[in-house]
Amino acid sequence: MATISAETDYIQPAVTADTALFSVRGGELVALTVRREREPFAGWWALPGDYIRAEEALDDCAARALAEQTGLDAIYLEQLYTFASHYPGRWGRVFNVAYFALVPFAAVSPRNDENIAWQALSRLPRLAFNHEDILASARRRLAAKIEYSALALGLLPEVFTLAEVQAVYEAIKGERLDKRNFRRALLALDQLEVTGEKRQSGAHRPARLYRLREPSNLGIIG
Amino acid sequence: MATISAETDYIQPAVTADTALFSVRGGELVALTVRREREPFAGWWALPGDYIRAEEALDDCAARALAEQTGLDAIYLEQLYTFASHYPGRWGRVFNVAYFALVPFAAVSPRNDENIAWQALSRLPRLAFNHEDILASARRRLAAKIEYSALALGLLPEVFTLAEVQAVYEAIKGERLDKRNFRRALLALDQLEVTGEKRQSGAHRPARLYRLREPSNLGIIG
């Protein structure tokens, strides 16, 4: 490298992994936030995240921060983008490696804590640092990925009705979908199987319950 | 953040931006490498890259390293993935923010230098660090993106024949394409215009020359 800068030139920044964790509650897309205790941005809502440890992998750091701060274990975790920020003064240079994660709705709840909250994406409060940008970016990725993967099935509990799946897709895409076309396409993925059970919920015909055939391969379909 | 680690816990790593720069030469997909002068991996081929400067943006760092080390200015540059490596001893923790870039073939040449070389992807030498992984990852991204964007047009010189465009796509996808279907789909993007000129190259009918209509919007089509 002919023109590399002098060694003293490169800086010693901090690196964090921060995760945009999505779920669906009551037909709305929601993201998990935790309240910051320390400066900077003490008292603000922020995405769960932490400084990376000395020998830790990035993915492990994201998963650890999530578990420590919220008690949740994501069913899907994927690196999203790295942001470089500069906070003058004692905080200096910070790199945020952003992650994007999903948990099944209603399957597990975060630790009951005033300082942990699901935020509806449609009524998002101001977030610390650049976390609103991270969340927006993660949301675009999620919307893009559900078009060609079975990823959204990761937002579902163990057994579910097809109407629930459709509600998840509608929450993510922000539009209504045709019931017959949706069900046809969904079942064509060949990822669901009927349990044989039904669920009664109101004064109408009970819905068939489904589960994932292979709990593993949510990534790309095919 | 209830359980955040003590401040002394987080580490002070080095951060680099490294770029997988693609082009097409003689119908083959090629990537640019530079020979490293210093340890670690002195003498090995590596992707162009550098440590980030104190107030530099990541994108700027990638572009600067490319310009300084190869004299090239990429027509397209996009962040790809961040890798965390650990090199025991004095090198310590390094984060590589990988970039993915394109330059037109034959449009500009890198500085003439023994220590700069285009490598055919089909005959890639061993690379320093994890740069083979970065290159493989960049190649997957390129292959995925050309399916739904006009990105590959960035690999072309200012004027070009449709056969040349097809050669670029075939090099990236690693398969032969149908001439008629390819041309129909390409022209349907509505990004090309005929120059009126023709290019004679051998004992056969000369080919019409095209250029990009809007040199700007290679990203997503539509």
Added chain:
DNA sequence: ACAAAAGTGTTGATTGTACACCCATGC
């Protein structure tokens, strides 16, 4: 005249989209 790449349309298969009614249940 022949070799070599340029250029050009049609057809069938697949996929996507729009759309309306009957079913099972609780009250």
Added chain:
DNA sequence: GCATGGGTGTACAATCAACACTTTTGT
């Protein structure tokens, strides 16, 4: 018996994939 969400099929449009011959040039 009526209100409620569950469940199903068909027809048309759009897109994709396969395929072969004529044109222009140099030798």
